Amino acid sequence: MNVHDALGEWSIRPGPIYARLAAALRDAIENGDIAPGTVLPPERSLAARLAIGRSTVVQAYGRLREEQLVVSRQGSGTWVAGARRTAATKRPAASLRLAALRDPEVPVDLATAALPAHARVRQLIADLGRSDDDCTALLDGPGYLPAGLPALRSSLAERLTADGLATIPEQILVTTGDQQALSLLATHALQAGDTVVVESPTSPGMLDVLHGLPVTVRSSRPVTDEGSDLLDVLDRCRPRLAYLMPTLGPHGRMLDHASRGVLARKLAERDVLVIDDASQAGLAFEPAPPLAAFVSADNLITVGSMTKLHWGGLRIGWIRGPAPLIAALARAKARVDLGTPVLDQLIAVRLLCVEDNVRAVRVAWLRDRLDHASTVVRAALPEFSFAPPDGGMNLWLRLPAGTATAFSEVATRFGVAVVPGSALSAQGIADDHVRVVYARPREVFEEGVRRLAAAWQRYRTMPPDTAPVLL
Amino acid sequence: MNVHDALGEWSIRPGPIYARLAAALRDAIENGDIAPGTVLPPERSLAARLAIGRSTVVQAYGRLREEQLVVSRQGSGTWVAGARRTAATKRPAASLRLAALRDPEVPVDLATAALPAHARVRQLIADLGRSDDDCTALLDGPGYLPAGLPALRSSLAERLTADGLATIPEQILVTTGDQQALSLLATHALQAGDTVVVESPTSPGMLDVLHGLPVTVRSSRPVTDEGSDLLDVLDRCRPRLAYLMPTLGPHGRMLDHASRGVLARKLAERDVLVIDDASQAGLAFEPAPPLAAFVSADNLITVGSMTKLHWGGLRIGWIRGPAPLIAALARAKARVDLGTPVLDQLIAVRLLCVEDNVRAVRVAWLRDRLDHASTVVRAALPEFSFAPPDGGMNLWLRLPAGTATAFSEVATRFGVAVVPGSALSAQGIADDHVRVVYARPREVFEEGVRRLAAAWQRYRTMPPDTAPVLL
Numbered sequence: 018m019n020v021h022d023a024l025g026e027w028s029i030r031p032g033p034i035y036a037r038l039a040a041a042l043r044d045a046i047e048n049g050d051i052a053p054g055t056v057l058p059p060e061r062s063l064a065a066r067l068a069i070g071r072s073t074v075v076q077a078y079g080r081l082r083e084e085q086l087v088v089s090r091q092g093s094g095t096w097v098a099g100a101r102r103t104a105a106t107k108r109p110a111a112s113l114r115l116a117a118l119r120d121p122e123v124p125v126d127l128a129t130a131a132l133p134a135h136a137r138v139r140q141l142i143a144d145l146g147r148s149d150d151d152c153t154a155l156l157d158g159p160g161y162l163p164a165g166l167p168a169l170r171s172s173l174a175e176r177l178t179a180d181g182l183a184t185i186p187e188q189i190l191v192t193t194g195d196q197q198a199l200s201l202l203a204t205h206a207l208q209a210g211d212t213v214v215v216e217s218p219t220s221p222g223m224l225d226v227l228h229g230l231p232v233t234v235r236s237s238r239p240v241t242d243e244g245s246d247l248l249d250v251l252d253r254c255r256p257r258l259a260y261l262m263p264t265l266g267p268h269g270r271m272l273d274h275a276s277r278g279v280l281a282r283k284l285a286e287r288d289v290l291v292i293d294d295a296s297q298a299g300l301a302f303e304p305a306p307p308l309a310a311f312v313s314a315d316n317l318i319t320v321g322s323m324t325k326l327h328w329g330g331l332r333i334g335w336i337r338g339p340a341p342l343i344a345a346l347a348r349a350k351a352r353v354d355l356g357t358p359v360l361d362q363l364i365a366v367r368l369l370c371v372e373d374n375v376r377a378v379r380v381a382w383l384r385d386r387l388d389h390a391s392t393v394v395r396a397a398l399p400e401f402s403f404a405p406p407d408g409g410m411n412l413w414l415r416l417p418a419g420t421a422t423a424f425s426e427v428a429t430r431f432g433v434a435v436v437p438g439s440a441l442s443a444q445g446i447a448d449d450h451v452r453v454v455y456a457r458p459r460e461v462f463e464e465g466v467r468r469l470a471a472a473w474q475r476y477r478t479m480p481p482d483t484a485p486v487l488l
Numbered sequence: 489m490n491v492h493d494a495l496g497e498w499s500i501r502p503g504p505i506y507a508r509l510a511a512a513l514r515d516a517i518e519n520g521d522i523a524p525g526t527v528l529p530p531e532r533s534l535a536a537r538l539a540i541g542r543s544t545v546v547q548a549y550g551r552l553r554e555e556q557l558v559v560s561r562q563g564s565g566t567w568v569a570g571a572r573r574t575a576a577t578k579r580p581a582a583s584l585r586l587a588a589l590r591d592p593e594v595p596v597d598l599a600t601a602a603l604p605a606h607a608r609v610r611q612l613i614a615d616l617g618r619s620d621d622d623c624t625a626l627l628d629g630p631g632y633l634p635a636g637l638p639a640l641r642s643s644l645a646e647r648l649t650a651d652g653l654a655t656i657p658e659q660i661l662v663t664t665g666d667q668q669a670l671s672l673l674a675t676h677a678l679q680a681g682d683t684v685v686v687e688s689p690t691s692p693g694m695l696d697v698l699h700g701l702p703v704t705v706r707s708s709r710p711v712t713d714e715g716s717d718l719l720d721v722l723d724r725c726r727p728r729l730a731y732l733m734p735t736l737g738p739h740g741r742m743l744d745h746a747s748r749g750v751l752a753r754k755l756a757e758r759d760v761l762v763i764d765d766a767s768q769a770g771l772a773f774e775p776a777p778p779l780a781a782f783v784s785a786d787n788l789i790t791v792g793s794m795t796k797l798h799w800g801g802l803r804i805g806w807i808r809g810p811a812p813l814i815a816a817l818a819r820a821k822a823r824v825d826l827g828t829p830v831l832d833q834l835i836a837v838r839l840l841c842v843e844d845n846v847r848a849v850r851v852a853w854l855r856d857r858l859d860h861a862s863t864v865v866r867a868a869l870p871e872f873s874f875a876p877p878d879g880g881m882n883l884w885l886r887l888p889a890g891t892a893t894a895f896s897e898v899a900t901r902f903g904v905a906v907v908p909g910s911a912l913s914a915q916g917i918a919d920d921h922v923r924v925v926y927a928r929p930r931e932v933f934e935e936g937v938r939r940l941a942a943a944w945q946r947y948r949t950m951p952p953d954t955a956p957v958l959l
Contacts, residue, residue: 048812131630139627142617142831146610156610159602160801193664197825225823330631330830341519352696353824354668358832359801360613 020058021066021422023050028430029123034069035076042077046086046097056096057087068423068476125465127454128434130410134328135375141364155359163351164343165191165335166362172369173321173335182310182319187340190347193357195296195322195334196222201346201353202318202336203258206290207232211257214250216240218267218413218441218450220294223260227443234443240280241270248283258290263308265297267441267452268413269406271305278311285314293319296334299326299376300383301408307337315339323365326372326379333357333365383408383456390455390462397470410456419476421451427476433468491529492537492893494521499901500594505540506547513548517557517568527567528558539894539947596936598925599905601881605799606846612835626830634822635814636662636806637833643840644792644806653781653790658811661818664828666767666793666805667693672817672824673789673807674729677761678703682728685721687711689738689884689912689921691765694731698914705914711751712741719754729761734779736768738912738923739884740877742776749782756785764790767805770797770847771854772879778808786810794836797843797850804828804836854879854927861926861933868941881927890947892922898947904939 027041060074081087089095170186177184192198209231217236237250263272293308309317318338400417421437438447498512516522531545552558560566641657648655663669680702688707708721734743764779780788789809871888892908909918
């Protein structure tokens, strides 16, 4: 894990800034997130990255030196002292998605892209297991269903068929949220040394999966951009896998209907497995079918989710693909967890029956929030720019200057969490944007933007060695 | 996947035996479970393995040859014809656990070691979300909790502490059943080329995980055996990881209290990460603490489950270990599924409050079933032998002759599913035993044993080239 990622929400700890930084470094060293022997960043560069003064970093390093946790030598910098035995034998890369799930101590969370449970979810939970023959039948069985509850596989297949993508139940695997869908697909399809192409920006969850695998990740511009270079990148890099978000990536754009058909046919011609992430489809202002609806091709896989529309805690996602691939993924799913919990799947079956209704309510609410949020942002952050999204929960705000990574650090200290573009891009590019969740109650969003504006005032007037660089 | 695993429940298909076998081979070839170029087993050896006549295999291969799915050459045998393009880029090894989850078309299932939901589970589900402030609080939040519901982590820590293993919530990770606990731990701890030691027999779920990793698996005799060679095997093989079942492995034995202390101290001295699988602990007739309760050592990890005692469909498991390891595993968990569904975790919190009561009811029921099952087996299968188990759901039946793999094939054709010992052993040894679930309603178990006895009569009188070999 790199030192910056290992620090987490360092600045919300108590005490003076240097002590907070020292405490975060101490924790990261002691729990192994920063390995023995790791050279810490030079004081000046860490200071710039964290948007604090250089002398603060000097003080923090000094404190750790006193504690013999780090060693410094003139000309060689500062590094973490010798190994200590731990039970863990290796460390995963930083979980970017975990970074996006901000610490609950940050007062205003505009980082977590998730909604509270819809009223229909609450009602279905309250009714579950009361004069409920389907539930009783499940409770009478062993509850092991690696490929998913048969009724849910059927309902999802019917739903996709009605939406224009002919599907049979054997083409559906139920997963624990779309995150598990991405993890299973990537782990199954990729071998060491393979190349994967993603857009920039892309899903932090997919980046998190890919960072844990021995593969090379290349980026293209979003397929929703005019003149995206995706096909050129595919032809140049010859990836095994391409992961695409034509439906509401972090930028909030939808690829239009006609362009979907063109893209689908071009992808079908190529020797690459394509994951079309449709997990946000339920939150689109104007729905559009997944790519696989436009052409019959075994290499176009669709991933969906019921957690974005209904509730994050429901954790029901799915994969739609050729039946043999789904059968193989079901075997992999049996290996990783033997199946998603069953009650949630039964609730999901029932939610599918009312999905159009839930969608209409959610979309109307999102449109209302978006109108309000746009006004608030334009007034409080007039130098920031954004294109109105086509749905979803996020504004993709462009900074007038500086880096989103440093700015979001400052924002955290002002009590508002946002996700810097660097966390949504394989190469850490896209760092001229922050992702801000607008799908919040009005007063929460207003308070968050007030704090963002204060953070921006602070950030743009910082001393020279931490000043924003004009882009 | 080897050809035998790829065939699945081939014999329950309709039609004559040769056509059933041909159909199963055709499916396996077409969905890629048997890769192009794979040499099929010689007719005589496949016949012996499947307990059918050689001429039946000859007919089945002939049918596939006509369909140009396989090619035969004198002296070179029969192999699968050339490649066809599929979306899947590689295939997982056979899921042994899936094999243990028998096809629902087999009339009597004595293979799936799982119980219907306990009455308290049903009541808690019916009450969930009704005048339920804790549930409402969860529904009002985003529902993303990669390390687990805080209330469940606390309750599990308190429970373990009360049982003699002092634990804080930061030492607990909630998982989707114990299967995910094993998968996360193995994936995290192991690197390519590492060695793992398991007992024989062991958990099919752990074997399933290990077969998917580039590691070497070695076996010892069960730690519950007098004079187990585990420590010798550890000292000889120097494994990174040892996976142990001192609490009700497939053989149903418990390691006694005094021996646990001795074993725990010897393991703590060694440089090996130990997984102590306590997932069946709730079904022990006489409970015993996990190994970690006997010695303070960072290398002793405990895995537990609430699905065995309460209901398989609940899918709540846990890992207890040093806090830094748990933090690292939580990051891995965020990557694979972003957290176990939340409602099931809330139900689990409530089940922990009544666990002693549920345990008492379950154990009394199991003891009653065991008395009955022992009588039934001794009467109907007098040549089979077994030691009375110390709890759990299984009888570990020793065959008087033949192989459990072939016998369980015959049993499937007689409409009863059992798990052959070969599926519970890394080297396919232990094939002189079958695992038979006795935790079934009386009439179901009696019918299953009637079918097993008929299958045994058939198997022991088979023609010479498929006859059982005396062990």
